[in-house]
Structures are given as structure tokens and as C-alpha cells.
Amino acid sequence: AEFPASASEDLSGVVASASSGPLQDYQDKLKAIQLREKGLSKTEIAEKIGRSEHFVKRWWREHPALIERPAGANDVVLK
DSSP states (O other), X not given: OOSSSSGGGOXXXXXXXXXXXXXXXXXXXXXXXXXXXXXXXXXXHXXXXXXXXXXXXXXXTSOGGGSOOOTTOTTOOOO
């Protein structure tokens, strides 16, 4: 048997992915900081994390401990 059994039961796109929203924002902020520390430019970081240069500019010089952690981010591990 395949899942979903019928198109009416297909919930893909309806349920939010765990890789979106506040947790993804938090991870992207941490990645921007980490990549800046490795010497990448704003443009390179933006391309690598799939965000705008404006987003990178806003967060890349912050200290990770000062960024508010969203619910569920207690055990965030950067990939």
C-alpha cells in the first residue's frame, strides 16, 4: 500500500515543516555568524544559507548567545 491512499488524504504542504519558521530563522542566524567567522563575505553567506544580504548584514556580527532562542531550539545543532 502506498501513502497517502488518495489525493484527498495527501497533507504534503499543509503541515509546516520542522525546517521552517522561527527555528529555521534561528539556525540561519547562527550559520551567518559561523560563516562570517570563517571569512566568507555577506554575498557568499547569503547564497550559502539561501537568505538575502540584508538578512546576513543584520545578524552576522551578533554574538550567538544574544540571539533569542525560539521554543524547541534548546538542542539546536548546526548542520
